Amino acid sequence: MKVCVIEDDPLMLSHLDDMLKRMDYQVMTAETVDEGLRIVRDWSPDAVVVDILMPERDGLNFIMETRHLRETMHVIAITGGGRLGPGPILKMASGLGAHATLTKPITEEALKAALSGV
Template identity: 40%
Template sequence: MQVPVIVLEDDPFWMNEIKHMLDAQGETVLQSTSVDAALKLQAEHPDAMFIVDIILPERDGIDFIKTARGLNPKAKILAISGGGRVGSEFYLKLADAFGAVCTLQKPFDDAQLSKALARLRASEAQA
């Protein structure tokens, strides 16, 4: 059984782009636009991999990473960010510090996403 990829992204453009890239790679994609909904999906799919946008309207991606790691210390999380007020580098370093396996700065392409997913799978093998 294939492990799903749960995408936590509030921007419809990016959700569509990421889903399209993952579909092309043969991934099973589950979509979420809020931290609470993503945490519910985590409970239903404890082995899932996550692609998590950092800047979200209510609870941010850092909050998701901290909570998801508390529920499952081996959670496989790819953090993504396009910037915001302080720039994506700051947010991605913060995500890394809180337990993201890897990070990607928006915009990214299929090859970069594929490489990041390979890193998530490698972290699964080491867990």
């Protein structure tokens, strides 16, 4: 299975990349929503793990722009929550079409469970 990870924090991006590769997924990573959208168009991943709070365009923008792919692409929204905490932000992501939501820090077990429906 192919998974794209969109995350602006290089340490978290590397952590997620490592976890997914240990689970035997093919992984492509992006540090911006625009880069992630290019990967989705060109590579057609089965799932995308997208950070919600990022500079410039955020993960909510990504979810809105890829809604038409919802049937074929599983979206997992992640966040540490910032000042508001993760609850309201992840609720918005679910309302926009995310299939699963996870709060940072993310464990391998939680990520595996979120991807199990793909």
